[in-house]
Amino acid sequence: MDKNEKAFYEAKAAVFKALGHPTRLWIAEELKKKEHCVCEFVEKINADFSTVSRHLAVLKHAGIVGDEKRGMNVFYHLKVPCILNSMTCVEAVIDAQLQSQIDMINNKSDTNINGRI
Amino acid sequence: MDKNEKAFYEAKAAVFKALGHPTRLWIAEELKKKEHCVCEFVEKINADFSTVSRHLAVLKHAGIVGDEKRGMNVFYHLKVPCILNSMTCVEAVIDAQLQSQIDMINNKSDTNINGRI
């Protein structure tokens, strides 16, 4: 893997990483519906103003959201909405994972039953 | 946001987080082509056996890959290939980001030029 390719993987991973936090993922989904100022998020999330601002900065730095100052507020919008198209697949991952956990529990109790007989 | 919804966002974010590391993202893309044992990755990545094993464990824990022991080797495979479908969009994010950086540089030098006149 040469230097360019490595840099490319780092850039791509950074995008995933930015979405890899529940609050930021939630913010991104909210921004898919419509733009929001920071204060609107602070109301809905139980977190400090500075915390929300930092999360938004992470998303902005990753290139996922953009911001625009209007009056006293800074409005954030989703720059690349397609980034959330994978959500159905992500949900499929979670479902599959949940299912395999259920299977594991079932197999374990089967073993126990067999062990008892 | 109630407890269930919060847990749902945490689970979804965990999937993104798992892909949010260049090595793990590279591994996932390799696994899209075909299954691999750990040793094959160790050869290609310049990292310790234990490091690679841990990265694979993270992907497995997130539900993205599965593993199967055959003989002396453990083979990993991509459980949910659709997770990489978003890659073209991720690349679009990077392109857009790169472009906005170029624009910023251009605007800055325009300002300088105007300032000089």
Place this chain on the structure above:
DNA sequence: ACACTATTTGGCTATTTTGCCAAACAATAA
């Protein structure tokens, strides 16, 4: 039984991330 190979795990340190508080900044209102 022994040695050998592939993999995981425990333990450690260095680095990064998170989230809060307080302070700084910016735009508006009085």
Place this chain on the structure above:
DNA sequence: TTATTGTTTGGCAAAATAGCCAAATAGTGT
């Protein structure tokens, strides 16, 4: 001008992550 509101930034401490080494584990072959 001062006060006020919305936002960002500096600084800090707690927690999580990454990556290495060494030890443990599991399966194979002798």
